[in-house]
Amino acid sequence: TLNGEGPLYITVNRNKRGITLDLSAPDGREVFYRLAERADVVIEAYRGGVAERLEIDYERLSRLNPRLIYCSLSAFGPEGPWREKPGLDALVQAMSGLMAITGAPDGGPALCGAPVVDTIGSLLAVQGVLTALLYREKTGEGQKVDVSLLDGALLAHAARLSVFHLTGEDLPRLGSAHPELVPYQAFRGRDGWIFVAVRTDQLWRSFCGAIGRPGLATDPRFATKADRLARRKELVPMLDVVFLSRTVGEWMEVLEAADVLCAPVNNYSDMVKDPQVVASGMIAEQDHPKAGRFKTIGVPVKLAKSPGRILTAAPALGEHTHQVLREAGYGDAEIQSLRQRGII
Template sequence: MSGALNGVRVLDLSRVLAGPFSTMILGDLGAEVIKVEAPGGSDDTRAWGPPFKGGESAYYLCTNRNKKAITLNLKTEEGKAVLKRLVVESDVLIHNFKYGTMEKWQLGYEDLKKLNPRLIYCSITGFGSTGPYKELAGYDYIIQAMSGLMSITGSEESGPLKVGVAITDVITGLYAVIGITSALYERERSGEGQSIDLALFDSAVSALVNVASNYLISGQLPKLLGNHHPNIVPYQTFPTKDGEMVVAVGNDRQFKKLCTLIGKEEWAQDERFATNDQRVRHRYELEALLSEVFKQKTAAEWRDLLNQEGIPCGPINNMKELFHDPQVAAREMVVSMQHPTAGDIRLVGSPLKLSRTPVQFRCPPPRAGEHTREVLRDLGIADREIEALKEKGIL
């Protein structure tokens, strides 16, 4: 069975998270992805642990399946020459070197499009190729702080907090997939490649969505609301008899149903709570009233009652609870693969469910340089030349 991106070859010069996450998605969709690292392996996440299994870090394993791995010293002319031969036969190149690095090596877009005018060239940096911050390094934590994400995450008691995963890397990785697949689609019409200038900072700013719009329209700085929503009430956590749960009432109709369910129909008629606009203005009064009600039953009891009435709610799962949830199994969101050194590994599956060209999990995350000989042979490079390159430290 062929994947949606079968026949597309991607050169992945990225490391850590945003780039490798995007190329894993492309690989899941059928693209041939060749991961290029410096000799010995230069993806920092190979050493980010514990936990490790069979010498492989869990962090590295999470974003590198469905790839072949080669090693090349791109600081040498021989290494650049090999990469350029790969570029001629590839559709996409993606990297996340610091601004100006690839150009310094004569491997920038303007250099490589001369070899392959159809090349899609995606550059991921912290702040992009323009602006006063273009030469600064970009790390997710810093981007979360500078983009405003931390200023709206947390509560007045906690102060600003980062999100529990490197969310700006994840968002940027998704934007990279969108940009690359869009450029591939456009190439079918024009026959030409193009460059994609993608910044973690820009991606994080775009993720502010309604909160950014609230500020741009009103001019008012958002407050730290913790588990509250800035525009919808009640849309938050509530204490129950045995712990907290989330209740997400998205409109006035659902609020009326909630009031009926808990035997407080009069609250739906109260001018303080009758409309979402008023509930937002009187959020703390309503929260105090609802909290006393939700404390009377367990989270499971409330979940059954609320679900029966179509009122959105959910438990606050930890990792163990999540991966024992039957919905995770039903959606095949955990996959098992056999790794040559780590043995049986369990990885998060793909959320993409394509009906005719489903994603496939063809090969486990590769060891550094695992496929160097195979890939170079396919380029027509003889074994004796490969050995000579190894001896010189090029591979």
Template sequence: MPHLPASDALKRFRVIDLTQVRAGPTACRQLADWGADVIQVQMPEHMRGDDTLGGQDGSDYQYTHRNKRSITLNLKEADGIATLKRLIATADVVVENFRPDVKFRLGIDYETLAEANPGLVYASISGFGQTGPYAQRPGFDQIAQGMSGLMSVTGLPGGGPVRVGIPIGDLCAGIFAAQGILVALLERASSGKGQWLHTSLLESMVYMMDFQTSRYLIDGEVATQAGNFHPTSIPTGVYKARDGYMNIAVFGSKIWERFCAILGAPEWITDERYHDKASRSANRDTLNAEIDRRLAEQDRGYWITRFNEGGVACGLINDLAEVFDEPQVRHLGMVKEVVSQRLGRQRLVGQPVQLTRTPSTIARAAPRRGEHTEEILQELGYHADDMARMKSQGVY
């Protein structure tokens, strides 16, 4: 079937997805979820050069590639490149995550494509950037986590570096790329010109270090592991009640006073060990032990109710099964359903931003490799005999 937009917001835009693995596909999924006609370009079945994310029937692949169409093209064949260029001539956006030199070798770099399509927005995602001493290195999420400093501040003190439990470098690079694409499209509306934009896993992760970078660049402080406790706001972290663990966040003097009152320790407000931020930092371990001792008198449910009613942020530490049992998660409608012709009914997490007039949906399940090839070729004006010849020659 033709383009089935998941939202009215971006339905006028066509995006050519030349990416593999996760960062690039994430960027394109963001655009597809808001209605863009995202056409995923994959190698033909007989080449099987891009089986990633656990295979095309895997849950990971299904989540990452929903709301897209798929065409197969053999980019090692001249006709494959010619067809791709013909497709790009109809597009607003191209997203690629080849090694930096590959696009130039294939003749599908921004400058070349912009000659025929000057309004083209061309987004490149790499491990380390398009130029520089590391540009040709292979990129991988955990490598970026380590090089950005993230793993040096994650984990328990003295326990060695720890990776984050999701591919945060890939995901952030993809989301930042999507943001850059939207900015470029907004700018194009006034200038009429496209442009080349690029990001990398390393840049994205350095940016995501956020206040830890300013602590170093402005204050000269090299952050270390703080475990489950906030490095500067105390007490904020993981605490243990009678029946298990929970998170408590105490930011500012007013909330500190509320926290002390609810915990039955109003004397802490004036105690010289705890009365201000600096003293609580100096006596962090003693304070945390005192807090745990008092929390052990009641279950988590009791404390979560009391703290939240009193204006102190507090919550459970859920596993994934518990996440989707949370009444607020259910209320927010984050789980969407879609039917895959091959795999049946699926439940997937939808977009976390709610647009009231042009909401995002999941309009179609992830496509099989080349599921829409002939449909898209027909849209480009290819006739049946052209397609038969191309198929016989292994172009798709």
């Protein structure tokens, strides 16, 4: 932790205000209803059925505020036998087939190194909310937006799933390799790993010249994409030996000179120092009243006229309860009463 503050919490909750509210109590729900009456958007991420049991579901809130955009973000969606099951990124990776096609050919299913399904779900929620807001601008009507992690994971499968629908055959685990292109994978260099993407026959010829093996370009065994795919097990070990002869930096220089697509396989300590990552502005610094100054993620979408900024630190538990309730019309005495009764 950073002086007792969790690094993930203070990263993902910046630019927010925080309140505490007991939604299981009738008076707590009344506070929530007043907030919802003046809100543009409500987002809930409970397991299926919880919002209804708490009486904060869309049907109830939309009667109070017909212009409300209500986004439900769940693991498995509002329909089906798993609608009320709790879920998280890893379970959805397993159920969606993502884990089955991830990992080494001779190993078991592997979890992605980062919670990519959680991230896809949040991006789809933003997309859905913004689309609903545009619709409201034209019609004046709010609506419910349903987003699930499962739907997002299936969307990420579009390229691979289209092949399965055509062939009916399960895709194998290929490590870093591509199911249809060779060479299109990571190779170990003298001091690390480099990813190489040879997508066309023309690039294959350039690639062979760059690695000092021009004879491979005219070898009839590897002349076309189909040939190289059919002889993957023969070709890749030959290239493994070649790539061990130079450092990643040396390979980057010769491959880029031949216009072959390539990139270093950075670990985190290399990634945060990579000149391109530094130039992106995505490794930023922020001040926090308790954690102090710490490194964090920058703003990923760059707007020319209204750029996003890190404005405020993540709130402490209930830090803004009094402020938010005053804005909703509660007096100091009412707020004090709610606090004494454990509602806030």
